Amino acid sequence: MKFNIKNIIYATSVALGFLASSCSSDFLDVNNTPNNPLTVPPSALLTTLAYDAAFVNSNDLNRITSILMQYQAGVGNQVATYDSYNLRGNSDNQWNGELYAGLLINSQKMIDNTQTTSPVYAGIAKIYKAYGFSITTDLWGDVPYSETLKGTGNLTPKLDAQKDIYLGTATVQSLFDLVKEGMADLDKKSVLNPAADDVVYKGNLANWKRLGNTMLLRFAMIISRAQPDRAKTEIASVLASPAGLIVDNAQDFQVAFAASAGTQNPIYAFNFVNRPDDQLLSQRFRDTLLLFKDPRITKYFTLPSGTTYVAWNNGATGTLPLSATRSRFGTYLTGASGEAPIRMITNFQRAFMLAEAALSLNTAGDAQKLYEEGIRASMLKTGLATVEIDAYFKANPTVVTLAGSNAMKINQIMTQKWIANCGNGIEAFNDWRRWGFPRLEKALNATGGDDNTIPVRIPYTGNEQLSNPNVPTPGPKTFDRVWWDID
């Protein structure tokens, strides 16, 4: 047989599909990714928003603030540095992945994808977005807001003043208006409507409106020391709203987790799975609860060593108690295996806020009644029976009764709210910064911060400083107060 080199080459190439297919244009048309979808339905984003929000609330920002608020004492790795008030270089993942490139961009994507076709989804996303931005500005002060989430449309968003974020300007939509706009969207005609994909309210839009109003109340309280008049106006409007507030524990804005790895709530995952030896119950919180004979301690913390809650004084040096004997977060916060919900905005918070407003802003409502309502709602939520709560109220009248000057009463309200918010350090940190209640002594050996006082803000993150020249380097110190923190 005589070989013909061209035939050989041709035959070989054809066999491999090369010459043949390179002649057709689709040989090179193989650049559509099989690995990821280019679009997703709103239901897949809505579930993400719920868990993004819960994760923001309960992960590292919660660990920082829970240590600063002395629910916990940090004794190992990063959380030990929080107890010496060294907060620098720790929150990049929160700013980047959990907030802006997490909850916030997914909210924005949902708004962009559904505003015209299924505005109910867009409305819920606006409520999530407002919640995310309120946490961001509360912790960092002036933050990029109005120019953010635009991708290549604006690569270096400017900082917006916290005042402008809350109150709005001609070009900056206030967080109040964002929530109101979202609530208005809930009444619009929508092609798709949430159901099981809404892991918070199962598609119950009335509850979303209650949350919207309660979030407006929360914003009003946050700014109430700096802008009491605006706060009063907003509260009056909320109280007059037919949609109502969260008035029952069943209406709480909370997200349930599950018991398997990767679906457990972050409080459980950190304290029981990944970093069990890094933090334990703060001796200071323990002593408060014991002083008040507060039965919630049994729900909040474990009691592995029999009769004594083994706690640690924030910042103390010396020999740590054995790991197995330490009191850690209890089943109210973790569930049996991490399935406990993360509670963001709750009925008890609403009651305490209205009690506080009645005293500080003269808004409608009976402060004493609301105070008691807050304590009861919290105790009920932790799983105490009504009879136990009644017994506690009967046995501890001085605790459950507001007395003395307005400031003393507010101290009582904020202290009870602090106790009730155990597990939600961010809320407690906001309240403490507004009033300085409860009075907290600084941690021992607190030498890691910009001075040796309890930080009142989180420093800007290194990644953002590196990639966005609008963010000042070095930024404000941990002792520089945010706008609404007037004293």
Add this chain to the structure above:
Amino acid sequence: MNKKLLMSFVLLLALVFRVVAQDRTISGKVTASEDGTVLPGVNVSIKGTSRGTTTSAQGTYKISVPEKATLVFSFVGFSSQNVPIGNRTEVNVSLISNVEELSEVVVTALGIEKNKRELNYATQTVKGSDIAQKAEPNVLNALQGKIAGVQIVGASGEAGASTNINIRGINSFTGSNQPLFIVDGIPISNDLDRTNGGPNGTLGGPQSSNRALDIAPENIESIDVLKGPAAAALYGSRAASGAIIITTKAGKGGTVNKKLEVTVNSSYTIQNVYGYPELQNDYGQGLTNIFNPATLNSWGPKFGTTPTTANGLLLPDGSTRKNPDGTDYAYQAYPNNVNGFFKQGSIATNSVNLQGGNATQSYSLLIANTGQKGIIPGSEFNRTNISFGGNTTLLNKIKFGGNINYTLTSQNNFLTGNNASPPAVLSSMPRSYDLQGLPYTDLNGRSIYITSADNPYWSIENNKTVSGVDRITGSLNLEYPITSWVTATYRLGLDQYTDRRKQTFAIGAARLPTGAVLEDVFYRSEINSDLIFRFKKDKLFGDNINFTGLLGYNVNQRKFQNISAYGGGLTLPNYYNINNATTYTSSNGQTGESNSLRRLIGYYGQASFDYKKFVFLELTGRMDQSSTLPKANNTFFYYSGSVGLDITDAFKIKSDILSFGKIRGSYTRVGKDADPYLLNSVYSVTAQGNNVSSISFPINGQAGFSIGTRIGSGDNLTPEFTTAYELGLNLGLFKNRLNLDLAAYKTVSTDQILNVTVAATTGYRTRTTNIGQLSNKGIEAMVAYKIFNNKDFSWTVTANYTVNRNNVDAIGAGVTAFNIPGSSFIGSAPSIVEGRPYGVILGNKRARTPDGTKFIVNPQTGLWVPAIANQEIANPNPDAIIGVTNTFNYKGIGLSFLFDSQQGGQIISFTVASLKGSGALKETAIDREKPRIIDGVFLNADGSYTPNNIQIDAQNYFNQGLQTDLNVYGATVYRLREVSLSYSLPKILLAKTPFGGVSLSFTGRNLFFVAPNSLIDPELSTQGAGNIRGLELQSSPNTRNYGVNLRLTF
């Protein structure tokens, strides 16, 4: 000199120029004067005519000559001889080897063999014998110190760990900067696939191999390193970082004109830990001079201290501390508890190579096995290669060749890196902890250790990563001389492997208490097809200009797939089947599938001209069409031009001092396409968090997707380009006894295709775009000096010197710095910073006075004030790399030693920081009781400074943290890299044996180093091959190797 290559080259040419005989016939035999062996392929020509022939495989020739002719016998590497034949009919000639005329053949792009003196760019050749049997299974490590312009750093001494290689610096911001690997003419994968299923994430995974490790050094005939893009223009963009061209014995297809030769190689190497920091043995477990059984620190009382309740050596009730078994606790040093964990490793290599052939056919078969037991007990690397190749020339002049290699590689290793990995636990182990004497596992099979960290013995017994690679590479060649000046070649190559990995975590691991199983399968395949027409025409324009050229058509397809399944929450212990899991995690791609497919069509050409064999001009051009770019921009053209002038020939310099001189220059532009799938923004399954807490969907049966963190480029993406300039000088002095090869180059890469970091406030983390400019300039020098070259004794010194300066000229609007993608900590992140060399490490820098001389100290505590983030704390780029080899030969005894040195560069060592902070490092025990005062100042409110006068104790002083500039060490190192002693038995002794050759050699590697500015061997890079450099994140230490090798030929 590479005689085998020369011979085959000459023979190849001989096939083309056949001469028909006439007149009377002369015959004879040509032998080498040196050893009397026959010389095939010698040119035999009739002086004054163009007629000639070549000698046969047996060294014989026949030629028809006219009366009174003179025959000219010439052969590369030998002095030509003119022999007047007179009346003889038989002329036997003995040629004398001629070092002065020696001129090596090198393999350049597309396998084109060229005489080195015709080359216009820098290459360097390493013989197979310089890398095989060097007590080193990774071919890249064996190249260390032997090539100018190349930096090679291994990840660690662990079995099968990867090795990073960069030629002439770094050219791509985030793409691969590894050279292209070409084996027998076909591109093969040198990818590094990481497996990181554990709690340590990508920072604490096992050290996987780079896939060039699948190549058996025993199979390597030679390696040619093409350094600049000029040399590699014909390979296309993937060779922008240079090319490593490996010719295997199988690919070469055996040696023609030889009887069957069988070579048996056997070697055995032992490895011992070398370069671990020195530890103290004066103080034990405790804090603040008080014994504490719960701490990992060694800040306890001095050994021999009288036990009291106050120093913790007695219990609070005054009784003696007891061991769990009731015996008295002995507070003493266990000096070997860390080093004793590492055991002696071994590498056993056996290979058999058969080679044979005749003038028209040749073949080679290699079977090789390497088995390594690593320094961590239980770590293993095993490689078996079977390679077969052959060439044949058919009657119709078609040359047909092919080879196929099957490789089976397995690796078993353990987690490394900062966290709960065995090396990390060792780096903070109390000096009084009896690691070897105490139990490491309880009745339930769980780890027993001081705190939540895992006992290293428990870890290696339970938490393993095994990898099994099946790899087939092969090529097929067809060559046909269409006319006397056009040859067509078709070459088809295939490289395909599957790496099946399994990572297991036992129930009870400190950071993964419920256990996990990860199945991780990687599949890669590359098909490469080249159709090439070669042209060769002497006397193209007039008598003085010769031409060679080629036109080629290339089709390339690369496919990748990774399938992984990660199951946590194991139900049964010690049962590592994914069906034993209760949860399946999709975050970070731990469960799921990732695919990619890319195709490229290239058209290329090359034209080489020489004028009177002293001016050499070469032009290349290539047009690529890539599937990965937007359709409108997917076709791009690039080119190179080079010129060389042989000054000794051009100016007819005949001098014993300047024997050879050549200057050369080149200009190259290389285009590069993108990775697949970068054009669109995509959604992905939602995952949040990291190793301390994370969530991933589905949760409670609900799916969740998020917008991805990368913004797609859209249709504006264009190819990126690298432009390179090179100037070179080759000198042969003193009858070529001293050879110099100097090169100076500059490369500039622009419009890089990059996922550049964006501010998270955009809603994303990166965007794909063309951005930035990166440049390298440098000098390479190679010197070879034959100090003595007698029949019995020779001494040769070869030296390499490399200087490369890299600079990030620009990134992009609004971006002055970003972290290199890959595995690093936020607080010590290798980064790209405008105006700085590539890869400087940004981290936490201790505040200093403006002149940088004093630390700012907290006036209350006497300790450093908080560090400033995002400061440059280390630069991993060396100032210079030097390698010097001395080779002695005396009557069959060979001795060579290689010194090399890296000057400058820096690393961060977590191992040292951990040992330091925990009080285990030797220097922490020196004058431990004495107070320290940090050399610093207090910053007063008015801006003035007051000297620090606060005494602090050693424990506070040495607790400097992992990720700060206090933990950066200079990487300058002087190393005795390799010593080799070999002995070949004289042929006379072998005459009556079946052996054709017997040689025995001893090799030592990494025998000794001095690192004046580092407490640890600075040649460690935990993340291995890739762009993350300068981080030592607590991986295994390096090793010192001793090997013995026996080589028999039949």
